[in-house]
Every structure is written in structure tokens, then in C-alpha cells.
Amino acid sequence: MTDQSTTPLVELRDVSKFYGNIKALEGVSLEVHAGEISCVLGDNGAGKSTLIKIIAGLHQHDAGTFSIEGEETRLANPRDALDRGIATVYQDLAVVPLMPVWRNFFLGSEPTKGAGPFKRLDVDLMRRTTRSELLRMGIDLRDVDQPIGTLSGGERQCVAIARAVHFGAKVLVLDEPTAALGVKQSGVVLKYVAAARDAGLGVVLITHNPHHAYLVGDRFVLLKRGAMSGSHVRDEITLDDLTREMAGGSELDQLSHELER
Amino acid sequence: MTATAPAEAPAPGGRAPADERLLKTSLLRKLLGRPELGSVVGAAAVFLFFAIVADSFLRASSFGTVLYAASVIGIMAVPVALLMIGGEFDLSAGVLVTSSALVSSMFSYQMTANIWVGVLVSLLVTLAVGVFNGVMLTRTKLPSFIITLGTFLMLTGLNLGLTKMISGTVSTKTIADMEGFSSAKALFASQVTLGGVNLKVTVLWWLGLVALATWILLRTRAGNWIFAVGGGTEAARAVGVPVNKTRVGLYMGVSLGAWISGQHLLFSFDVVQSGEGVGNELIYIIAAVIGGCLITGGYGSAIGSAVGAFIFGMTSKGIVYAEWDPDWFKFFLGAMLLLATLLNAWVRKRAEATR
Ligand SMILES: Nc1ncnc2c1ncn2[C@@H]1O[C@H](COP(=O)(O)OP(=O)(O)O)[C@@H](O)[C@H]1O
Ligand SMILES: [Mg+2]
Numbered sequence: 001m002t003d004q005s006t007t008p009l010v011e012l013r014d015v016s017k018f019y020g021n022i023k024a025l026e027g028v029s030l031e032v033h034a035g036e037i038s039c040v041l042g043d044n045g046a047g048k049s050t051l052i053k054i055i056a057g058l059h060q061h062d063a064g065t066f067s068i069e070g071e072e073t074r075l076a077n078p079r080d081a082l083d084r085g086i087a088t089v090y091q092d093l094a095v096v097p098l099m100p101v102w103r104n105f106f107l108g109s110e111p112t113k114g115a116g117p118f119k120r121l122d123v124d125l126m127r128r129t130t131r132s133e134l135l136r137m138g139i140d141l142r143d144v145d146q147p148i149g150t151l152s153g154g155e156r157q158c159v160a161i162a163r164a165v166h167f168g169a170k171v172l173v174l175d176e177p178t179a180a181l182g183v184k185q186s187g188v189v190l191k192y193v194a195a196a197r198d199a200g201l202g203v204v205l206i207t208h209n210p211h212h213a214y215l216v217g218d219r220f221v222l223l224k225r226g227a228m229s230g231s232h233v234r235d236e237i238t239l240d241d242l243t244r245e246m247a248g249g250s251e252l253d254q255l256s257h258e259l260e261r
Numbered sequence: 262m263t264a265t266a267p268a269e270a271p272a273p274g275g276r277a278p279a280d281e282r283l284l285k286t287s288l289l290r291k292l293l294g295r296p297e298l299g300s301v302v303g304a305a306a307v308f309l310f311f312a313i314v315a316d317s318f319l320r321a322s323s324f325g326t327v328l329y330a331a332s333v334i335g336i337m338a339v340p341v342a343l344l345m346i347g348g349e350f351d352l353s354a355g356v357l358v359t360s361s362a363l364v365s366s367m368f369s370y371q372m373t374a375n376i377w378v379g380v381l382v383s384l385l386v387t388l389a390v391g392v393f394n395g396v397m398l399t400r401t402k403l404p405s406f407i408i409t410l411g412t413f414l415m416l417t418g419l420n421l422g423l424t425k426m427i428s429g430t431v432s433t434k435t436i437a438d439m440e441g442f443s444s445a446k447a448l449f450a451s452q453v454t455l456g457g458v459n460l461k462v463t464v465l466w467w468l469g470l471v472a473l474a475t476w477i478l479l480r481t482r483a484g485n486w487i488f489a490v491g492g493g494t495e496a497a498r499a500v501g502v503p504v505n506k507t508r509v510g511l512y513m514g515v516s517l518g519a520w521i522s523g524q525h526l527l528f529s530f531d532v533v534q535s536g537e538g539v540g541n542e543l544i545y546i547i548a549a550v551i552g553g554c555l556i557t558g559g560y561g562s563a564i565g566s567a568v569g570a571f572i573f574g575m576t577s578k579g580i581v582y583a584e585w586d587p588d589w590f591k592f593f594l595g596a597m598l599l600l601a602t603l604l605n606a607w608v609r610k611r612a613e614a615t616r
Contacts, residue, residue, distance in 0.1 A: 078501055079501040082501050088499060090495075090499060096488065096492040096496050097559075098492040098493075098559045099488050099492055103488070106485075107485060107496075107502060108486075108500035110482045112481075120480040121480050121484075145294075
């Protein structure tokens, strides 16, 4: 097993979540370690987004425990999560499309200069930093003034990831970053996910693609209709097993047995 | 964007061609990327049109008159534009101006001898209405259209009802002989002569507000938040933007504009008609939209709203100078709104395409 001696950056234990009387999550556990990628896999409606909304501070869990660096917590809102070093990149909600790249990059954490009524955005610093931080992650933007909506989906995800890394996030949460992307763009995004991991962040990667997960993942949690149907570290499982388990596991065996002639 | 990964290697010649391309298109692109471009073209067309059809339109005195008409709308169009960039409407903005004037007039008349007390009480009451709109919006999550429609109706009723109850008629008593009247009039309703042109002081208020709003929008954190709240509420919330505070602040901005406009209304005539202001909220919105504000939020400018208000001023007075029936005014305004919106949409598409 991977290094169990250190305290995980984020740890969920037997977490449950109800929307009214809809059970969205039940008894789910997840560990996120620095310099590792924890993948959460599951079909549509399995509860993946619900799980990360708890980590991101958008929702609160109804049962179980949620610890950050060993300390049990309950996040009040996304700002709270950010302050604790947890940055989340949502699939469609990562950026404000009509705003320039540099304004998006610093949104919510804008640097200022001057004092009193003359306190103003440090526009030069913002533009320069955006450019250099993106370059550092290997993204060469022609113009940081273009609306971020003019970038492709993969590029937007990359900017959002670069932003999280720049602001010193310890944990990066990504909700299906590759779901709407083609093969090549998915590859680019996964490369930046790996770059964030190499920078020492703990990453939670949500996906319903076991191939993407296995390319970069260190731990795998499988969700099925809100319940945890499997939890593995990389050494214990092959891509084939992971794919099979995702596709239905023993149910699939049963089915193939029945269909056998 | 190009990544430096082998699969995404830049075209032969490295990065230089990209930068060259950037230089060539950047000026045109910057210009096309401005929200107010469409309205500036429209304003030039309207100006030319009336300069040709109305002889007296080009006189210096006419210019002062046009600017005055523009400023009365413009003072409110600025905060309404900011609110629209933030993704919301305020249908109570028109009658709130009247409410603000009524409060300072009646409070001063009934309670004290000094006008300034009423003026300050009016500021507090007007701001409170803005806070009410903003808090109702953020708490109930109902559309601002509905909430401010409610405020609009309630204020309309209160304006008439309370004025009749307190003054006995639909207008307030004159306050011209009260202490502080002349100093308040100097601030809100005087005339200044600049370069041989007589200008109402509202023109200065208007220009000041445009400058302040532009500064806030483009150079402060709050401005960044306004664009973000209007252009992508959930994305803004997820990165920690105080969405609700921003919205309440925007409604308070509308209140501030309504207070200035209301005091102007009061001190230019010294009495206030309690039924006034209904319908003006739409004119403020029209000015903002003509000026390039996107009705769905996230895009627009304060300068655009000023150009929109200027088009309004030119049209309303130009029709008079051309000696046409003023009934045509609404027709022109409607046509202008449609044309400007189409032009803005087209310009925006072009701007995206050149990137
Ligand atoms: N805000 C909500 N209110 C009620 N039910 C919800 C809400 N969000 C999600 N759900 C339900 O919870 C379940 C899990 O959803 P979600 O976490 O979005 O799944 P996934 O991201 O894996 O597709 C679904 O059945 C969904 O309909
Ligand atoms: Mg989801």
C-alpha cells in the first residue's frame, strides 16, 4: 500500500449525504495524499459531484467524518475550503466565459496596490503573472486579454488548474475535467493534472473513464448509486479489473455467463 | 493557445509569427472588443442626422440643453448599467427617484427647519430601499424582475398615498423659503458656465459618476466581481467571490443615483409631484442596453451607458429642434434600441471572430 504513515491531506470516512429524502451518498470513504492522485469513478448519477461538493464546501455531509490534515472539519462555504487550501475546478463552472483570461485567473484573489480610495488592481502584475504561470505549466497563450470563453474546453480547464497551483492549493479537486473533450485535449489536461501532482498537490480526479483514471491515478474509489462499490490502490488492481468493475464487475460476469452458448 | 508538448508543438519558426499576428490585430481587436463601440457609431449617426434636419441643433445653447436631458437619464443609467453587468434589473429605479425627492421634501417640511437634514434622511431611506431589493434577491433567489416589480408597485403606491396623507394633495409643499435651500440648490440644481456654454450641474454629476463607475469596473476588485457575478455566478461563487454582497452593493449604487436624481428633481422645482418617475426605469435600461450592456449580464460599460443617455438626449431634443411632433420620440427610441442591440450583437460576434 502507498505510504500509510503520513496523515492524508483530506480524508472522508463513511460519509453520507441526503438531498431531502434522496440518498445521494452512503458510507463513502476517500483518502487524498500529497503528491498523489485519487480517482473517483462512477456512472452518471453515482454521486461523484455530490462527493466533491462536500470537499469543496458547497454542501455539508449528513453523516461520517471529514478531516483535513487529520483535523475533523465541516466547511461553511467555498471560501472556507479555499482558505484551507482546497481548490475545485468544475467542469462547466470553472471560469466566467466573457471575462479576459487574466481577470479569470485572479478572480476572487485579485492583487491590489495603493491605499484608501486609490487602492486598485495591480493590472500589470496580473497580466504578467497570468502569462508566466501559464507558460510555466506549458501553456503559451497568444493574448491573456481574450475572453476565456474563446479558448477550447481543455484550455479552460488548464487555466483553472494553473490558477489553483499558483494560489498554493494543497488539494486540487477536478470534476470530470475530460468528459467533454476529445482524445488529444484529454491528454493535454491529464498532463497538467500530473504536473499539479508533481508540484506536490493532492489531487481528486472525478471521471467516468477508467482509462483516464488508470493513466494517472494512485488510488481508485468506485461509486455506484451513491454507495462505494470498490476502493483500491494502484498496486492492487489492473486496468482490466478496474474497467470490468466499473462496467458492472460481477454483474458483467454473470451476464457473460448467461449469454454463453 | 499552444502547449509546448511535442504533440502540440508550435508551427515552424517558433513563437515569433504568433506575436506578429498579435501586433497586427490588437488595435482593431481592442476597438472591436469595446462594449460601447456600437453605441458610439449610433451616436455619431444620430448627431449627423439632427445636424442636417434641425438648423438650431448645432448651436452652443442647444448643446447645453441636449447634455442636460442626457445627464438626467445618464445619472441613473450608470448604476443601472453596473447592475445589468452584474446580471440583474431594477424596475423600481424610476419611482425611487421620486420617493427620494419626496422624502427629503416632506421630512424637511414636517420635522425640521433645515433642508439638509431631510436630504440626509432621504439618502438613508433611499439606500435602505436598495438594500431591501438586494437582500430580498439574495435571500429568496427569485428573479430580480419580480422582486423589483414588487418594489416598484409598492413605492408607486407609497409615493401617492403618503404624499396625500401628509400634504393633503398629490404634490409636496414648497420648501424654497427653508434654511439650506440655496446651498442644496447650488449642489443639485445650479447652472455653471463652461467655455461659453451654460451647463446644468447635473452634467458634472453625470460625468463624475461615469468616471467613478469606470474606475470601479475596470480597476477595482469590486469591478472584477461585478463582471463575474453577472457572467458566471456559480463560477464566481466557487472561487470565493462574495456574490451576495456584490449584488446588494449594486442595488445600493442604484439608490445613490436615485438620491442624486431625486434631489435634483426637488431643488430644480422646489415642489415634487408624487406620481412622477413611472416608466423612467425602462429608459435607464434602454440607455444601458444601447450602450452595449448585455441583457443577460457579464458584459457592458459605464461609458456605454453614457453614450446611450447622450443618444437619448440628442433624440428627445433633436425632435423639438426639428419642430416635429414629440410623439415621434418614442418611435425613434424604440428603433434605436433595436438597431443598437443588433449592431452590438454583430460587433461582438466580429470581435470574437478576429481572435
Ligand atoms: N441539489 C440536488 N438536489 C436533489 N438531488 C440531487 C441534487 N444534486 C444531485 N442530486 C441527485 O443525487 C444523485 C447523485 O448526483 P451527482 O452527485 O450529481 O452524480 P454524478 O456527478 O456522479 O453524475 C443523483 O441521483 C442526482 O439526481
Ligand atoms: Mg457530475
